[in-house]
Amino acid sequence: MLVHIVMFQxxxxxxxxxxxxxxxxxxxxxxxxxxxxxxxxxxDISRSxxxxxxxxISTFEDQAGLNEYAIxxxxxxxxxxxxxxxxxxxxVDYL
Numbered sequence: 001m002l003v004h005i006v007m008f009q010x011x012x013x014x015x016x017x018x019x020x021x022x023x024x025x026x027x028x029x030x031x032x033x034x035x036x037x038x039x040x041x042x043x044d045i046s047r048s049x050x051x052x053x054x055x056x057i058s059t060f061e062d063q064a065g066l067n068e069y070a071i072x073x074x075x076x077x078x079x080x081x082x083x084x085x086x087x088x089x090x091x092v093d094y095l
Contacts, residue, residue, distance in 0.1 A: 001037075001059055001060070001061065001095070002059065002060045002061070002062055002063060002065065002066055002093060002094070002095055003057065003058075003059055003092075003093070003094050003095075004056075004057075004058045004059070004060065004066055004069075004091070004092075004093050005055065005056065005057050005058075005091065005092045005093075006055070006056045006089055006090070006091045007052035007054070007055045007056075007089065007090045007091075008022075008052055008053055008054045008055075008056075008082065008086045008088070008089045009052050009053055009086060009087050009088040009089070010022075010053040010054065010085055010086050010087070011085055011086065011087050014085070015053070018085040019043050019053060019054055020043075021081070021085075022054065022078070022081060022082055022085065023041045023043060023054065025077075025078045025081060026039065026041045026056055026078055027039065027041055028074075029069075029074055029075060029078065032072075032074045033068070033069050033072045033074060033075060034068075035060055035061070035064075035065035035066070035068040035069050035072075036058060036059075036060065036065070036069050037058075037059045037060055037061065037065070038058065038059045039056065039057070039058040039059075040056075040057045040058075041054065041055070041056050041057075042054065042055050052088075052090070066093065
């Protein structure tokens with residue numbers, strides 16, 4: 001099982017609306033992308049200097065599954081929105 005974790009820092013402009021929009025878009029992906037085995041999306045409630053605004057935790061059978069997800073058109077649609085509304089992201093993938 002491969003775990004894919006991404007944390008996002010959102011731009012201040014329309015931040016709350018963009019957080020909800022991206023969360024909903026991400027949560028729709030498991031029903032569309034077969035290689036995506038599970039997904040959890042959370043919006044930060046601590047609002048500390050150390051925290052990011054949104055986290056995505058998803059699982060795949062293997063690297064091939066993650067690769068399939070990465071290029072899937074539904075995922076790419078979300079990626080294009082994320083690139084517009086975020087200022088920073090960090091990722092960790094582990095087995």
